Amino acid sequence: MKTYLQTRSNSDDILDAFSDFFRPMFYEESTGGMRTDIREKEGNYELDIELPGFDKSEIKISLQNGYLTVGAEKKEKDPKEGKYLRRECILSCRRSYYVGEDIPQDGIKAKYEQGILSLTIPKESPKKIEEKTIDIE
Secondary structure (H helix, E strand, O other): OOEEEEEOOOOOOOOHHHHHHOOEEEEEOOOOOEEEEOOOOOOOEEEEEEOOOOHHHHHHHHHHOOOEEEEEEEEEOOOOOOOOOOOOEEEEEEEEEEEOOOOHHHOOOOEEEEEEEEEEEOOOOOOOOOOOOOOOO
16 A cells, blocks of 8 residues: 655645644555455456454444445454553445445355455346336427
């Protein structure tokens, strides 16, 4: 993953300078930690979503109103060993994809291996648009 120095704005506004103070010096190229590759193959769409560090039990996939939502959440609590005053970390990410309203839930296949969630989604058949004519009086 590439990391770049964050650029500052060229604005002379004092509020911009103040908000830049609280931003981190570095930022990561990815947004939300869910890089996704989408391919069209053999009448299906194939999605490969990067979710490194998550267990299969921490990933939830849902289909509602034509939107496929993939979310992952990991909670790390205080370790049993060592001298920490408090240590807690919650990692969470979520992303939605519009797949169409006629896709059956049982038609979507999911597999998770080595930090990659692979989804196979059947392509929605194109709907036939019925041509209607309007008579002119």
